[in-house]
Amino acid sequence: MLSQTLQYFFSGLTNGAIYALSALGFSLIYNASGVINFAQGEFIMLGGVCAVMLTAAGVPLPLAILIAVLVVSLVGLMLEKLAIEPAGDADVVSLIIITIGASIFLQGVAQVVFGPGQRALAPFTGDAPIMIFGASLLPQSMWMMGTGALIVLILAWFFGRTRLGKAMLATAHNRLAARLVGINTRHVLALSFVISAALGAVAGVVSAPITLTSYDVGIMVGLKGFVAATLGGLGSGLGAVVGGLILGLTEALAAGYISSAYKDAVPFVLIILILFFMPRGLFGARASERV
Amino acid sequence: MFRSMLRTTGFALAALALSAGAQAQAPIKIGSVLSVTGPAAFLGDPEKKTLDLYVEKINAAGGVLGRRLELYTYDDGTSAGKANTFVKRLIEEDKVDILVGGTTTGSTMAMVPVVEKAQIPFISLAGAVVIIEPVKKWVFKTPHTDRMAAEKAFEDMKKRGITRVGLLAENSGFGQSGKKETLAVAGKYGMQIVANESYGPKDADVTTQLTKIKNTAGVQAILVFGFGQGPAVVTKNMGQLGITLPHYESHGVASEQYIKLSGRAAEGVRLPAAALLVADALPKNDPQKPVVVGYEKAYKARYKQEVSTFGGHAYDGLMIAVGAIKRAKSTDKAKVRDAIERTKGFIGTGGVVNMSPTDHMGLDLSAFRMLEIRNGTWTLVN
Numbered sequence: 238m239l240s241q242t243l244q245y246f247f248s249g250l251t252n253g254a255i256y257a258l259s260a261l262g263f264s265l266i267y268n269a270s271g272v273i274n275f276a277q278g279e280f281i282m283l284g285g286v287c288a289v290m291l292t293a294a295g296v297p298l299p300l301a302i303l304i305a306v307l308v309v310s311l312v313g314l315m316l317e318k319l320a321i322e323p324a325g326d327a328d329v330v331s332l333i334i335i336t337i338g339a340s341i342f343l344q345g346v347a348q349v350v351f352g353p354g355q356r357a358l359a360p361f362t363g364d365a366p367i368m369i370f371g372a373s374l375l376p377q378s379m380w381m382m383g384t385g386a387l388i389v390l391i392l393a394w395f396f397g398r399t400r401l402g403k404a405m406l407a408t409a410h411n412r413l414a415a416r417l418v419g420i421n422t423r424h425v426l427a428l429s430f431v432i433s434a435a436l437g438a439v440a441g442v443v444s445a446p447i448t449l450t451s452y453d454v455g456i457m458v459g460l461k462g463f464v465a466a467t468l469g470g471l472g473s474g475l476g477a478v479v480g481g482l483i484l485g486l487t488e489a490l491a492a493g494y495i496s497s498a499y500k501d502a503v504p505f506v507l508i509i510l511i512l513f514f515m516p517r518g519l520f521g522a523r524a525s526e527r528v
Numbered sequence: 529m530f531r532s533m534l535r536t537t538g539f540a541l542a543a544l545a546l547s548a549g550a551q552a553q554a555p556i557k558i559g560s561v562l563s564v565t566g567p568a569a570f571l572g573d574p575e576k577k578t579l580d581l582y583v584e585k586i587n588a589a590g591g592v593l594g595r596r597l598e599l600y601t602y603d604d605g606t607s608a609g610k611a612n613t614f615v616k617r618l619i620e621e622d623k624v625d626i627l628v629g630g631t632t633t634g635s636t637m638a639m640v641p642v643v644e645k646a647q648i649p650f651i652s653l654a655g656a657v658v659i660i661e662p663v664k665k666w667v668f669k670t671p672h673t674d675r676m677a678a679e680k681a682f683e684d685m686k687k688r689g690i691t692r693v694g695l696l697a698e699n700s701g702f703g704q705s706g707k708k709e710t711l712a713v714a715g716k717y718g719m720q721i722v723a724n725e726s727y728g729p730k731d732a733d734v735t736t737q738l739t740k741i742k743n744t745a746g747v748q749a750i751l752v753f754g755f756g757q758g759p760a761v762v763t764k765n766m767g768q769l770g771i772t773l774p775h776y777e778s779h780g781v782a783s784e785q786y787i788k789l790s791g792r793a794a795e796g797v798r799l800p801a802a803a804l805l806v807a808d809a810l811p812k813n814d815p816q817k818p819v820v821v822g823y824e825k826a827y828k829a830r831y832k833q834e835v836s837t838f839g840g841h842a843y844d845g846l847m848i849a850v851g852a853i854k855r856a857k858s859t860d861k862a863k864v865r866d867a868i869e870r871t872k873g874f875i876g877t878g879g880v881v882n883m884s885p886t887d888h889m890g891l892d893l894s895a896f897r898m899l900e901i902r903n904g905t906w907t908l909v910n
Contacts, residue, residue: 241739244769248735255732353569355757357789364791366768373735373768448732449757449789453567457730492736497725498699 240371245493246486247374253485254381255448258440259462260469260477261388262433268396268472269405269429271329275336276316278459279343280437282452283309285445286347287438289356298361306438312343313434317427340455347452355454358445377446384443385478388436392474405429409472468508470518479519483507555598556591556859558583558849559624561614561639562653563631566606567756570783572631574827574839575653576601579628581830582846592850593857600624604635611635612642619646625859628845630654631838633701640667649852649865651845653838656705660888668868668888670844670878671837672779672802672895674702674753675709680800680896681751681776682717684909690748690774694723694741696734696762698754703729706753706778722747729758735765742771749773755780760789767793774798779896782837787904798909800896804840804877806906819875840877848874848881 262277287305292298320335361380366373396402408415408425416422441450448454461484469480484504491503511518560579563572583599591597600622602614611630618624619642626649630636633656640659643650643666652659652669659669685693693714697707703726714721723744725737741750750773752762759781766775767790775797777786782801787794803810807820823843824835851874852867853859871890874881879895898909 241743244739245736248733248739251733251735252731348565348569353565353573354785355760355789357760357791364764364768366770373770375768444732447761448730449760451757454730457728489733489736492725493740497727497737497740500726501699501728 241493243370243372245489247369247372247378248493249486249489250382250482251375251378251447251485252488253465253482254378254385255440255444255458255481256461256465256484257385257478257481258381258388258444259437259458260465260481261385261392261474262437262440263463263466264469264472264474264477265392265433265436266429267409267466269409270332270426271409272321272332272336273463273471274430274433275333275459275463276340276343277433277437277462278455278457279340279347280309280313280434280455281441281444281458281462282347282450282455283312283343284438284441285358285448285450285454286351286441286452288442288445289358289450290351292358293356298359302439302442305442306435309438309441310431310435313430313432313437314427316434317430321426321430322423340459344452344455351452353452355449355451357449358442360446361443364446375447377443381443381447384439385481388439389474389478396474401428464504464508466518468511468518470520473518473520476518476520483519553595555596556593556626556853557598557600557622557624558846559615559618559622559627560599560601560629561604561611561618561627561631561635562601562629563606563635564601564603566604568606568632570756570785570836571653571838572603572606574833574836575629575631575842576603577831578827578839578842579846581826582843585826586850592853597850601629604631606632606635608632608634608638612638615639615642619643619648624648625861626849626853626864627651628653628842628849633659633705636667636669640664643667648861649849649868651849651868653841653845655702657709658705663886663888666865668848668883670848670876670881670889671841672800672878672891673709673889674706674778675713676891676893676896677778677800678706678710678713678751678753679717680893680898681778681798682713682719683893684798684800684898685719685749685774685776686717688774691718692720692722692746692748694725694744694747694750694773695721696723696725696727696737696741696750696752698729698758699726700729700754700758702780703754703758706780710751710753727754727758727762729754729756731758731761733765734762735769738762738765738769738771742769742773747773749776751776751778753778753780757789760786763790763793763797767791779837782899784834787901794901794904797901799899801899801906802837802840802878802895803897804835804837806897806899806908807835809906809908815875815880816877820877823877837877844874844876844878844881847876 266274291301360377404420465480469476492500604611630652633654636652636654657673697703723741727734777799803816810817856863856867871883879891881890883890899906
């Protein structure tokens with residue numbers, strides 16, 4: 238009985254870690270620009286796909302990860318320079334629509350370059366499961382959770398302690414005021430896309446051995462990540478992670494104790510309830526205090 | 529001067545003769561709507577390649593009834609709505625004589641009302657039973673149905689003395705239809721479905737559902753119904769949980785990709801599939817051997833890719849259409865339809881086809897081979 242519950246818990250954590258990594262990217266760009274970047278899922282897809290292609294070409298894994306992250310960061314930069322920046326001072330809704338277009342475009346390119354099939358990346362440290370009280374957890378799940386935790390710490394330090402991070406927060410809050418105090422807001426926006434693309438790539442690479450990867454893997458990861466980010470409170474790093482884990486765990490527990498047929502419905506019922514009673518999500522209240 | 533006039537007249541005459549010849553020998557137009565892009569691209573892509581290849585081959589060999597084949601294909605991007613639009617265009621603008629195509633069940637069913645109204649023979653390449661049940665006068669199909677897959681799996685389980693099965697179905701169209709058919713035929717084989725779980729096609733972890741099945745009292749085997757990456761995740765998770773129950777998959781995973789994605793965990797997995805996958809391993813006296821080996825060679829030589837059963841379905845569809853046109857000795861739609869319905873003993877990549885007014889697919893369970901994955905490759909189970 239214990240092992241069964243624990244297995245549900247591990248299953249939820251594994252799925253939740255993927256949602257959390259995706260949610261972090263949404264939060265980051267939202268923090269810097271107020272834009273919800275629906276191409277975030279594609280950054281994750283590209284990270285995984287690049288790493289798979291490179292390792293298949295014989296590049297050692299650590300180097301492949303590094304190159305994949307660089308390539309995807311460049312894609313993020315180009316997305317900002319070629320699609321978001323030319324839109325000028327268009328309102329946030331227009332920018333969001335641009336990101337949806339970019340997402341479809343990136344998927345199309347990936348399908349042509351990568352082909353329509355699915356592939357898997359080899360797990361970083363083997364696939365012998367770790368047994369804990371009769372339940373099993375893959376080492377790769379630990380990698381995902383560890384990476385997620387590390388990213389939250391780095392982001393907290395970046396936004397809380399560095400000038401650049403603070404400049405990004407200021408830009409998000411009031412672009413005109415930020416410009417008046419000498420912040421180059423254009424660079425800030427570009428930077429937020431680069432960082433978020435890099436983050437997506439890392440998420441894509443760590444999760445690729447488990448989710449497998451194909452050109453259309455970003456849709457699901459992106460949508461669930463968005464739900465997780467909203468659940469935890471948009472703009473909050475901690476919220477993104479907690480939102481992701483809650484989402485994964487409720488799915489798994491619903492599948493285990495109610496029925497797997499209702500698995501997908503439960504998190505959405507949950508998010509309706511949370512947004513109804515806490516419209517800013519679990520950790521989003523801070524946004525209103527930023528005066 | 530005179531000579532040049534003669535030459536001109538000669539040209540004119542030749543041109544006239546040519547155009548007259550072309551009129552008498554108008555090409556036979558074959559229309560096709562396939563899902564070459566989108567989620568079902570790995571089905572639609574080999575289908576299109578197969579049609580291109582064999583139309584070319586047939587033309588090189590002199591065409592059909594002395595007429596050239598002309599292929600009109602549209603890509604519906606795995607969208608049933610677009611399939612409906614394109615089939616109208618094929619019928620009204622391109623004026624095709626026969627339709628071969630419809631990659632997914634969704635696309636096919638969106639095309640059926642248009643086809644029935646226009647009264648044009650249509651051979652679908654999609655799987656589900658609903659396409660041919662109830663029988664629709666103008667609609668045929670070549671692939672095996674999900675019901676047959678369930679029956680074949682149960683037949684094999686019965687031989688091994690298994691009667692209590694845990695079912696894990698994908699919540700996609702394919703998985704849900706498979707689940708319905710599995711539940712419908714279980715009683716016929718004396719099978720008891722003791723667990724009935726589902727998972728999403730993009731789920732990264734299904735250990736919850738598997739743990740539930742594993743802990744169900746008396747379960748003797750697991751049957752998974754899904755296609756694409758989902759079953760690979762399921763298979764990997766079974767390895768992770770150390771589940772040693774006999775593991776059956778559907779024909780939805782009958783591609784090399786499944787073995788590659790699942791790795792070692794795929795060892796011992798059994799599934800019903802067409803003979804095409806084990807072309808080289810078939811015994812010499814197997815009637816399908818020359819057909820599947822021939823198709824495999826031609827496809828590999830042209831595209832440098834492994835064959836899949838999906839391309840095979842397109843081969844079967846095209847050959848049944850061509851055979852019917854030959855027997856009808858015309859492209860008269862009603863005559864061709866009747867000829868398709870009278871297809872008997874046609875040996876395709878999917879099996880031996882015997883159509884009848886009540887069976888517009890014409891395959892029986894012998895068309896499925898029971899395969900087992902051993903040492904990373906398909907082997908025949910006897």
